[in-house]
Amino acid sequence: MDPEIALLLNAVVSGLLLGSLYAAAAVGLAVSFGMLDIVNIAHPALMVLGAFVVVVLTEALGIDPLLAALLMAPAFWALGAGIYAAYHHFFERRGDEALQGLAFFFGIMFIIEVGLVMTFGADQRFVDPSYAAVTLYLGDIDLPLRMLVPAVASLAAIGALILYLRSTFTGRAIAAVAQDPEALRLLAIDPVRIKRLAFGISVVFAGLAGGALAVVQPVDPWSGHVFIGRVFAIVIMGGMASLTGCVLAGLAFGVAENVTAALYGPAWSPAVAFGALLLVLAFRPQGLFGRAP
Amino acid sequence: MDRITRRDLGRLTAAAAATAAGARPASAQAPSGPPIRIGYSMSLTGGLAGNGRPALVAHQIWAQDVNSRGGLLGRPVELVHYDDQSNGAQVPGIYTKLIDVDKVDLVVSGYATAIIAPAMPVVMQRGMTFVTLLGTGVNHEFRYDRHFNICPVGSDVKETFAKGYMDIAMAMDPKPRTIALAALDADFTQRAVESARHLARQHGLRVVYDRSYPPGTVDFSPIMRSIQAARPDLVYIGSYPPDSAGLLRAASELRMSARIFGGAMIGPQISAQKAQLGPILNNMVNWDIYAPEPTMQFPGVDALLRRYREVAARENTDALGLYVPPLAYAQMQVLEQAVKRVGKIDQAALAADMHAHPFDTVIGELRFDRLGEWTEERNLYIQFQNVTDGNLERFARPGTQVILYPERFRSGTLRTPYGAGST
Numbered sequence: 001m002d003p004e005i006a007l008l009l010n011a012v013v014s015g016l017l018l019g020s021l022y023a024a025a026a027v028g029l030a031v032s033f034g035m036l037d038i039v040n041i042a043h044p045a046l047m048v049l050g051a052f053v054v055v056v057l058t059e060a061l062g063i064d065p066l067l068a069a070l071l072m073a074p075a076f077w078a079l080g081a082g083i084y085a086a087y088h089h090f091f092e093r094r095g096d097e098a099l100q101g102l103a104f105f106f107g108i109m110f111i112i113e114v115g116l117v118m119t120f121g122a123d124q125r126f127v128d129p130s131y132a133a134v135t136l137y138l139g140d141i142d143l144p145l146r147m148l149v150p151a152v153a154s155l156a157a158i159g160a161l162i163l164y165l166r167s168t169f170t171g172r173a174i175a176a177v178a179q180d181p182e183a184l185r186l187l188a189i190d191p192v193r194i195k196r197l198a199f200g201i202s203v204v205f206a207g208l209a210g211g212a213l214a215v216v217q218p219v220d221p222w223s224g225h226v227f228i229g230r231v232f233a234i235v236i237m238g239g240m241a242s243l244t245g246c247v248l249a250g251l252a253f254g255v256a257e258n259v260t261a262a263l264y265g266p267a268w269s270p271a272v273a274f275g276a277l278l279l280v281l282a283f284r285p286q287g288l289f290g291r292a293p
Numbered sequence: 294m295d296r297i298t299r300r301d302l303g304r305l306t307a308a309a310a311a312t313a314a315g316a317r318p319a320s321a322q323a324p325s326g327p328p329i330r331i332g333y334s335m336s337l338t339g340g341l342a343g344n345g346r347p348a349l350v351a352h353q354i355w356a357q358d359v360n361s362r363g364g365l366l367g368r369p370v371e372l373v374h375y376d377d378q379s380n381g382a383q384v385p386g387i388y389t390k391l392i393d394v395d396k397v398d399l400v401v402s403g404y405a406t407a408i409i410a411p412a413m414p415v416v417m418q419r420g421m422t423f424v425t426l427l428g429t430g431v432n433h434e435f436r437y438d439r440h441f442n443i444c445p446v447g448s449d450v451k452e453t454f455a456k457g458y459m460d461i462a463m464a465m466d467p468k469p470r471t472i473a474l475a476a477l478d479a480d481f482t483q484r485a486v487e488s489a490r491h492l493a494r495q496h497g498l499r500v501v502y503d504r505s506y507p508p509g510t511v512d513f514s515p516i517m518r519s520i521q522a523a524r525p526d527l528v529y530i531g532s533y534p535p536d537s538a539g540l541l542r543a544a545s546e547l548r549m550s551a552r553i554f555g556g557a558m559i560g561p562q563i564s565a566q567k568a569q570l571g572p573i574l575n576n577m578v579n580w581d582i583y584a585p586e587p588t589m590q591f592p593g594v595d596a597l598l599r600r601y602r603e604v605a606a607r608e609n610t611d612a613l614g615l616y617v618p619p620l621a622y623a624q625m626q627v628l629e630q631a632v633k634r635v636g637k638i639d640q641a642a643l644a645a646d647m648h649a650h651p652f653d654t655v656i657g658e659l660r661f662d663r664l665g666e667w668t669e670e671r672n673l674y675i676q677f678q679n680v681t682d683g684n685l686e687r688f689a690r691p692g693t694q695v696i697l698y699p700e701r702f703r704s705g706t707l708r709t710p711y712g713a714g715s716t
Contacts, residue, residue: 003522011515018512114338121609122342123565124534128683135546144514144546217511218538218569222340226509254512261515266506267478 006140011262012255013141019254020151023247024212025227026234027158028205033232034240035178036195036202038087039102042109043206044224044231049112050076050210051219055125058214065127066153069211073204080203083108084196109224116221124218132215150212155247157208161201162243174198178241229274237277239290249288252276324364328371329638331628332397334387334412336404339379343534343563344617345404346610347601348426349374351621354600355629365632373397377408384411392419398638401624402426404617406480413437422631422643425665426624427582427617429481432664439644440665443624445582447670448662454488454557454580455529457674457698461578461707462527462553463496469526469552473502475516475540482531485557485580489529501525510536517543528711529556538566544712545573554711555579561677564612567688574677576711581673583619583656584694586704594655597622598689613689623654674698678708 001009025047032040040046050069057068091101131145165171173194177184181191213219234253238245256276257269264272280288336345352372359370373395377383384403391397392415400416402409402425409428413435416423422439425431430450432440447453462469472493476486483505493500501523506516517540520528528551532540537560544554555578560566562581567574583589585598601614611617628643630652635642652659660668675694680687687693695705 007518007522010518014512014514014518021511117338117342119609122338122346123563123609123611124343124538124569125565126538126569128569133545135548142514142518142547146542146546147512147514217542218535218565220340220343220535221338223535226511258512258515261506261510261512262519265504266510266516267504269510270507 001140007262008259009141011259013143014147015255015258016251017143017147017151017254018258019251020154021147021209021212021216021250022227022230022234022253023158023250024150024154024205024209026231026238026250027161027243027246028202028209029231030235030238030241030243030246031174031198031202031205034235034238034242034246035174036198037178038084038097038199039105040199040202041102041105041228042112043202044227045109045112046076046079046203046206047210047213047227048219048221048224049116050207051214051223052116052120052125052210052221053207054211054214055127055219058127058129064129065215066150066211069208072207076204076207077200080200080206081196083203084199087199088192088195113221113224120221122220124220125214126218127214129215147216150215154209154212157205158243158247161205165243170194170197174201175241233274233277237280237287239287242287242289245287245289322363322367324360324367324369326368328369329365329399329632330371330373330395330397331399331401331625332373332388332391332395333401334377334384334391334403334408335374336379336408337376339377340533341379341403341405341408343565343611344427345379346608347605347614348404348617348621350601350604350608350610351597351614351618352625354597354604355622355625359625359629365629366636366638374403377403379408381407381411384408385415388412388415392416392421399628399632399643401628402428404621406431409442413440420640422640422647424624424628424647426621429484432666436664438648438663438665439640441627441644441647441661442665442667443620443627443659445667445671445673447668447672448664448666449670450484451488451491453670454485454672455492456488456670457672458489458529458553458556458578458580459492459496461674461697465552465707465709470499471501471523471525472498472527472529473520473523473525473551474500474504474529475502475520476505476531477533477536478505478507479533481559482533482557485531486529489531489556493529498527506536508533510539513539513543514547516540517547517549521547521549526552528554531557532559534560534563534566537561538569541570541573541577548712550710550712552710553578553707555674555676562616564615564685564688567613568683568685571683572680575680576676576678576708578674578676578697578707578711581616581675581694582671583615584673584675584696584704585615585689586691586694586696586702588696588702588704589657591655591657592653594619597655612685615688615694619656623652623656623659626654627652627659671699671702673702676705676707678705 029043032038054065054068058065091097134145136143177194184191234249238249256273260269260272375387406428409425425442427444476482537558557580631643631646662668696702
């Protein structure tokens with residue numbers, strides 16, 4: 001194969017794998033920010049918290065990090081439900097959620113980061129599953145399992161979430177709650193309960209993304225900062241409440257970054273990726289899969 | 294062999310440290326009077342904390358040592374430090390408070406250029422003597438005659454930083470002809486790669502890849518694949534810890550091979566990355582500041598590292614302490630020796646003394662030039678050899694980080710190539 005074409009194909013493939021990680025990181029935010037209108041700036045910090053818990057579970061139990069991420073899901077759901085209960089009680093109920101709610105989530109982010117430093121120190125932590133050092137070679141295309149396994153697991157989890165939201169009564173209630181909470185009340189559904197459930201799910205996905213992150217790269221308490229801009233951009237680009245859009249936007253972000261890095265130099269990667277976001281918003285202000293108001 | 298974890302290493306060193314503590318001379322007369330207060334900002338949280346926290350531990354060990362020897366000028370030493378959160382914007386306020394409100398007697402710096410540079414205007418305005426830790430070229434612009442830097446880089450970064458790497462490379466037979474350069478968009482890494490670029494031109498090397506990458510890059514495989522496609526003989530990379538791990542993993546996954554691979558990658562100096570990367574590090578030639586080789590057994594450094602490791606296990610800081618702690622301890626030794634010679638806290642006299650005299654430290658003898666940099670650069674280029682796993686105990690012993698440059702500390706010979714096909 002022509003070396004230039006091999007370089008391009010590898011950049012596309014590695015971009016798709018990277019984009020899957022971005023999608024995993026963003027999909028929980030699509031639920032909280034896109035569906036519930038809660039600007040959870042602490043989402044990437046919750047993801048890093050998940051990564052640290054995965055590291056601890058993996059070291060203690062000797063299990064696969066992605067399995068560990070799955071096992072901690074109930075605890076993360078409870079954490080998310082608790083955070084939402086506090087947010088609702090102190091801000092949303094009083095109608096103070098806009099600015100004060102944002103400050104609340106900033107506070108949670110700082111508490112998580114400092115808590116991780118106090119507990120684990122400032123050093124990087126990592127997991128070392130047996131497959132992390134294995135790379136599959138399909139001709140000239142490289143598929144490092146360090147990226148492939150978390151990507152497949154992330155997309156499978158997102159698929160399950162999409163199925164749940166589309167095919168269950170509660171799932172449809174979550175999709176409806178941001179649009180018309182009063183209509184839910186008419187159906188004898190408590191919108192606060194639905195929001196609590198949905199926010200818990202968004203934090204579960206932060207934890208799952210943390211598990212994927214721990215496999216992909218070592219983490220330190222501030223690893224989430226790298227993702228803040230990206231995950232919000234992906235959610236907006238995908239169309240806020242659209243999970244399919246979120247996945248496609250994540251993949252597009254990953255491919256744009258890696259193709260740019262391979263062909264034009266890595267310094268241009270963020271500019272091209274965020275430029276693509278601006279382009280999408282210029283032609284479709286509601287995002288790729290969002291509905292026009 | 295079972296892997297030795299950070300905690301195991303701490304337990305092992307605790308016994309040795311207890312012995313060392315017992316061997317220490319009995320306390321001199323207890324210090325008395327108001328303490329001599331030494332103020333500084335230190336990165337205890339944020340991106341620089343991985344090296345800031347070990348530096349603080351080394352400072353605290355020094356303070357214990359000095360106080361157990363009767364203090365400084367007969368007075369106890371007290372460290373006054375604030376967390377700058379790795380944020381340079383916090384630093385001027387911290388030093389203003391230290392000097393104007395806390396009324397500290399002496400100031401030193403926290404870790405790294407990004408923290409030293411913002412402190413300089415405040416320190417200069419108050420005429421304080423400033424002993425800094427691992428800055429790179431900070432005083433080139435300020436030209437402050439009371440600045441003294443504990444960093445092996447020296448005054449002429451462009452000419453000397455990558456000299457060791459190039460000397461090692463150009464001694465190979467046949468001589469290399471091409472080089473790839475990649476650097477993070479950050480002050481230190483850009484300076485390091487600028488030196489490599491400059492010296493590569495002098496040696497007639499053809500630069501086949503020369504790119505910068507932005508902070509926050511997550512996937513390094515496109516960079517490594519582009520370097521691989523250019524087929525360079527040499528690869529010189531300037532990177533910080535999160536990126537170094539990603540770059541080295543990508544190199545391993547892509548079966549990257551070069552006659553020499555490495556450069557100024559900050560990360561493999563730190564225990565967590567040594568444990569994490571293990572054999573991936575084999576044959577990498579990298580910039581460093583200290584290695585536990587027989588050629589660098591300066592008086593006191595072994596005892597310091599044993600005591601440091603005991604504390605590190607409790608404090609969750611870098612387990613081995615081979616990177617910043619020896620230099621951080623030396624930073625305080627310079628201050629201590631100057632104050633003892635001058636006999637009082639006089640900023641001008643302290644600076645004059647530091648310019649005039651050599652210092653005996655745990656990292657050897659130091660002398661400062663007129664910009665406050667070491668008169669003789671001591672950039673080490675080490676090669677990781679014989680790494681079979683992430684066992685930290687192996688990295689604490691000689692023979693794993695073999696010194697190739699400078700000649701006076703050389704402890705082994707170069708092995709090539711790096712990566713696929715290496716032995």
